[in-house]
Amino acid sequence: MDSRPDVLTGRPIVAGIAIGKIKVLSNNIDKYFAAYKTGDAKVELQRLEAAVAGAKDDLLNIISVAQQTKEDEKAKIMEAHLMMIGDPMVTDTISAKIADGMSAPKAAIATGEELATMFSMMDDAYLRERAADMKDINNRIARKLLGVPELTFDEPTIICAQDIEPSTMASIPIDKIQGVALVQGSTTSHAVIIAKSRNIVTVVGMQEAILGMPDGANAVLDGNKGQLVVQPEEQVMALYSRWRDEEMEKQRLAIVSAKEPSVTKDGHYVQLAANIGLPSDMESALKYGCHGVGLFRTEFLFMGHATPPTEDEQFEAYRTVAEKCGEHLCVIRTMDIGGDKPLPYLQVAHEENPFLGCRAVRLCFENEEIFKTQLKALLRAAAYGKIAIMVPMIISIGEVRQVKALMDVCRAELDAQGKTYGKNLQVGIMVETPAAAANAEGLIKECDFFSIGTNDLCQYTLAVDRMNQAIAHLYDHFNPAVLKLINNTIRAGEIARANGKEHFWVGMCGEMASDPLAAAMLIGMGIDELSMNAPSRPRVHAMIRSLDTADAKAAVPEILALDDGASVKEYLKERFGK
Numbered sequence: 001m002d003s004r005p006d007v008l009t010g011r012p013i014v015a016g017i018a019i020g021k022i023k024v025l026s027n028n029i030d031k032y033f034a035a036y037k038t039g040d041a042k043v044e045l046q047r048l049e050a051a052v053a054g055a056k057d058d059l060l061n062i063i064s065v066a067q068q069t070k071e072d073e074k075a076k077i078m079e080a081h082l083m084m085i086g087d088p089m090v091t092d093t094i095s096a097k098i099a100d101g102m103s104a105p106k107a108a109i110a111t112g113e114e115l116a117t118m119f120s121m122m123d124d125a126y127l128r129e130r131a132a133d134m135k136d137i138n139n140r141i142a143r144k145l146l147g148v149p150e151l152t153f154d155e156p157t158i159i160c161a162q163d164i165e166p167s168t169m170a171s172i173p174i175d176k177i178q179g180v181a182l183v184q185g186s187t188t189s190h191a192v193i194i195a196k197s198r199n200i201v202t203v204v205g206m207q208e209a210i211l212g213m214p215d216g217a218n219a220v221l222d223g224n225k226g227q228l229v230v231q232p233e234e235q236v237m238a239l240y241s242r243w244r245d246e247e248m249e250k251q252r253l254a255i256v257s258a259k260e261p262s263v264t265k266d267g268h269y270v271q272l273a274a275n276i277g278l279p280s281d282m283e284s285a286l287k288y289g290c291h292g293v294g295l296f297r298t299e300f301l302f303m304g305h306a307t308p309p310t311e312d313e314q315f316e317a318y319r320t321v322a323e324k325c326g327e328h329l330c331v332i333r334t335m336d337i338g339g340d341k342p343l344p345y346l347q348v349a350h351e352e353n354p355f356l357g358c359r360a361v362r363l364c365f366e367n368e369e370i371f372k373t374q375l376k377a378l379l380r381a382a383a384y385g386k387i388a389i390m391v392p393m394i395i396s397i398g399e400v401r402q403v404k405a406l407m408d409v410c411r412a413e414l415d416a417q418g419k420t421y422g423k424n425l426q427v428g429i430m431v432e433t434p435a436a437a438a439n440a441e442g443l444i445k446e447c448d449f450f451s452i453g454t455n456d457l458c459q460y461t462l463a464v465d466r467m468n469q470a471i472a473h474l475y476d477h478f479n480p481a482v483l484k485l486i487n488n489t490i491r492a493g494e495i496a497r498a499n500g501k502e503h504f505w506v507g508m509c510g511e512m513a514s515d516p517l518a519a520a521m522l523i524g525m526g527i528d529e530l531s532m533n534a535p536s537r538p539r540v541h542a543m544i545r546s547l548d549t550a551d552a553k554a555a556v557p558e559i560l561a562l563d564d565g566a567s568v569k570e571y572l573k574e575r576f577g578k
Contacts, residue, residue, distance in 0.1 A: 294531020382422025
């Protein structure tokens with residue numbers, strides 16, 4: 001690690017070179033609170049109503065601009081914010097606090113903290129990150145109430161912050177924001193997802209010293225090495241400028257070539273699919289040339305409502321995505337909801353450790369009617385496209401059999417109702433527990449495919465919460481223990497095909513799938529499909545087209561013999577990184 005005071009380090013998330021002026025963002029609005037004059041409850045409620053309307057107008061403007069500029073990911077996230085900001089769960093909670101004597105802005109911030117705490121207890125990392133969204137929408141209401149002016153950016157900027165709210169990230173003009181350096185943040189936060197979709201160089205886990213950087217200072221954010229270089233010398237700046245121009249040209253060519261088949265130099269095809277959360281994500285997936293969907297997270301369909309989505313509502317969402325996938329497969333994960341979820345219709349007891357508690361398929365079995373409604377919607381949608389059902393958090397073959405038995409019940413009910421449904425959809429599992437990865441060969445008996453969910457597989461194998469910045473450096477998908485479980489899972493697919501299940505396939509839908517170096521190794525292991533955030537596809541596609549399959553296969557025994565993740569990454573850089 002470079003110890004010079006002008007070079008600060010963190011964890012690279014979005015690669016590239018950003019050059020601009022530093023702007024440190026602070027959430028300190030104490031002076032606005034000091035100037036605020038609290039009225040009676042009636043006045044505060046009127047102010048709240050006006051602030052909510054103003055906040056909605058802001059979000060509608062951001063969404064409109066995003067749609068005009070074809071920033072589909074940003075528009076989708078802000079649409080989710082718009083839905084949340086009008087949810088009675090938010091406004092009623094703020095109103096109740098005002099009725100108890102709290103000022104409207106304090107009530108909004110307190111509500112944000114309260115709801116964020118509920119979300120932060122969720123076991124699914126992607127959903128845990130929605131805590132930031134809850135804070136964001138309530139802070140937006142509070143800023144409206146307090147009269148806090150919107151941020152302005154007059155020149156290319158590198159933002160330095162403890163964290164950044166998704167709506168702030170979405171509202172900054174794309175030609176003004178060059179890079180983002182955060183003390184906190186993760187690959188699944190909405191702010192980082194927006195940064196990825198806008199291809200903004202991003203580094204997280206930075207030292208807190210970035211918060212003391214002088215505004216307006218020249219800087220370079222190196223998203224390849226995870227470094228913020230402050231006030232670089234002239235020759236250093238010139239070098240970074242050249243590197244940035246070269247990378248931009250490479251990226252342009254990569255997007256153009258992404259329409260070509262994802263095949264290695266010797267003709268081996270690897271399917272590159274998209275991870276999505278809502279049907280609207282398909283526009284971005286198609287733009288970047290993704291072939292099908294490798295992970296449709298259905299959780300958002302179940303959130304923000306007083307009752308669960310109906311069979312027809314789910315059916316329409318699943319059918320829409322399946323039809324847009326065309327000839328390619330659409331893999332839809334059954335709801336991955338867990339303990340302490342703020343869902344009023346799911347009575348889940350508080351758990352000391354929801355990561356290991358009643359979540360995902362376990363919760364589905366506890367709420368069988370809700371689960372059956374989803375299964376019936378999936379079966380019906382399978383009549384309109386190539387749908388595969390993926391079940392999360394499996395640890396035993398008995399659980400797979402229980403899901404398939406429920407599907408038989410659902411088919412009988414659909415027959416009785418005279419409803420059309422798909423007859424031949426695939427059923428597989430997300431391999432995200434060490435139990436499933438270690439016993440992959442046994443699980444193939446009841447599955448048509450495996451999709452490796454590396455986010456949770458890493459956490460469970462390494463006993464590391466990747467959201468905990470104090471130990472985030474221990475979270476490493478190149479750790480030899482993780483690699484051996486992944487290799488064992490892929491080998492189980494080969495065994496399945498050798499024993500008569502000729503169409504059995506193994507994919508990956510975790511964050512690791514978007515890492516080009518990991519892709520080289522995974523192809524050597526024999527992976528069939530990689531699914532990722534759509535903007536990540538061009539880099540992985542370029543890596544695949546540069547590979548020789550025999551060379552990738554030859555590297556695997558050497559990789560699995562290495563002692564630690566750092567050695568694996570260095571080996572991959574040396575062998576495939578050029």
